[in-house]
Each structure stands twice: as C-alpha cells, then as structure tokens.
Amino acid sequence: MISPESVLPIPPGNNVRTAALTCAAVTDASQRTAELLSADAAVHVDAGRYADGRGAMLRGFLRSVPATVRRRLRYPLLPYGQAMALAALATTSEQHRDALMMLEAVNGQHLEAVRPRPSTGPATSGHSAADAAANLAWVCDQISHETLSRLFDRPLDEAREGFGPDLQVPSHEAYLDGIAAFYAHLGQHTGLVPVWQDAGLNQADGLKLVAEALADQGGADVAEAIARRGEGLRPVVERTLEYLKQKLKAMHVTGVIKESWDPLDGPAQLDFVRALMARLGDQLPADVRAQPPEFFVNRLEVLVRRYVQGRDRVIETFRGF
Secondary structure, three states: OOHHHHHHOOOOOOHHHHHHHHHHHHHOHHHHHHHHHHHHHHHHHHHHHOOOHHHHHHHHHOOOOHHHHHHHHOOOOOOOOHHHHHHHHOHHHHHHHHHHHHHHHHHOOOOOOOOOOOOOOOOOOOOHHHHHHHHHHHHHHHHHHHHHHHHHHHHHHHHHHHHOOOOOOOOOOHHHHHHHHHHHHHHHHHHOOOOOOOOHHHHHHHHHHHHHHHHHHOHHHHHHHHHHHOOHHHHHHHHHHHHHHHHHHHHHHHHHHHHHOOOOOOHHHHHHHHHHHHHHHHHOOOHHHHHHHHHHHHHHHHHHHHHHHHHHHHHHHHHHH
C-alpha cells in the first residue's frame, strides 16, 4: 500500500520515478503502478500545484517498456477525476501542453496525439481559420451530452447496478465496511476514482466522497443515518453517484476548455470566437454579427458552454452581451 504522504515530489529530470514505474509494470503489478501514480498526483493536487513534466515523464515511461507490458497495464493509469484535477492546475503554456500529454498517456495514447494541436502562427495573424474551426469541433464533441454520458453516466450507472445484493446496514461497523466495498467496487469497475489494496484507504476515501455528496443535507452523519434507518446503502450510493457524475462532468468540461486554447494566446482565442460566430452564421442577430469578435473574447468560456447546451442558449448569451 502506498499513501500520498510517502511520495515525495521528484524533479522531472530524475529517473527514479520512471524506474519505479517501470519496475512495477514489468513485474505485472498493474495495481502498484496505479497506486504510484495516484499517490503522486494526490501530493500535487493537495498542494494546489501542477506536477511539471509529468506528461513527458509518463509518455517516456510508456515508450520505454515493451509493448507486451503496455498491453497488460490497466487503463486509465490514473483515475479520471485525479487526472483532470491535476491538469486543471496547469497555468503556463508549457504546463498546458504537458497536461494534454499526461491525459493522453494515462489513457494509453502514448504514440499519437488525441487531436491535432493548432499550428502556431505569427502573433499578428494568429492561427488559421481551419485550425480554429477544427478546434471548435473537437471541443464541442468532447463536452457534448453524448460524450459526457459515455464517459460518466453509463459507467457509473453500470457500477451502481453491479454493486452487491446485500446492502443492509445493521451497525456502524457494517456501514463502514459497506462504504469501503462500494468505493472499491466503484474504482475497479469504472477507473474514475483511485482504488487501493488497503481497505482502510478505500473506506476513508469512500467516506469523504459520501460526505461531499450529502454535504447540503448534513454530510457524513446524515449519510449513515439514512443507511441505517432501514433503506440500507442504496439511497446513499445513488446520491453519491449522482453527485460524482456532476462533479466529474464539471471537471471534464473545465479541463477540455482549458486545453482548447492558451489563455495567453490572444490571437488563438480571437480565431476561436470567429469560428464560433461563423458556425452560427445568420442565426445570430444582425446587431451581434456587427460586433467585432474581440468584444466576445473575454466571454469565450461561457459561450462555448452555452453552445454545447444548444444553439438557442448561445444565441441568447450573445444577445446578453
């Protein structure tokens, strides 16, 4: 068992971390590989700072082991929630590029990019219109209802249906055991949360997740009371999974938007707005089309979120500006 407290940040250029991962992978200890990565990510997420060079390190690790070993690894290598939480901490252009590399690597996409990155052009001209349009199409696909359902709703619904038949909670100890079992089941069947070999860590993480899910109703104490009043774990599990769906979706959307354009690259953001306005075309009111794209750049994230929700929503948002 590996705890976050036992993992010390190692500079990106240090080969110790890669050696440890390689050793774990080659010895067919897929669980240990996942624990190493999860504990390392927890250190940085808790500290609120991005792990510089982590994407490059992970890609180097995957390329350094035999293909037979790569195929034995269980993907994603890092739970989706943790990977997105870490990526969201990227602030510089270099960190954004590395974060995208990390997201590719944890999903086993180590030899080719998830999507083509826009080519960098002169600051005066920005990127090409074709690049901006392709980028917009990719973002809309990644945060569409269909994609969010595939990534989160379906696996979490399947995990709920597959969670054991004995959900009764006759005692405090039974509640603790049930939460640990639920959390381990969730991680093993979805890969969306970290799961540990140590039942105590699964219990602790499970209790924390349940408390978050029912925070507006009283948190941990209320969750246990609900489970022990005769309904068993089922209502607690259902509320927790619904909360987790919304949390992971929000993290995913934020991460995709952050990765879709460099916040320091004004020309790229401007081209993105132009692409969005071009796609909407005559559906936009004449007074909106008359505005220069620069007027909407600072509202770009809101516009993209509303566009995915529906064209009527984004048109209303344009009008509101």
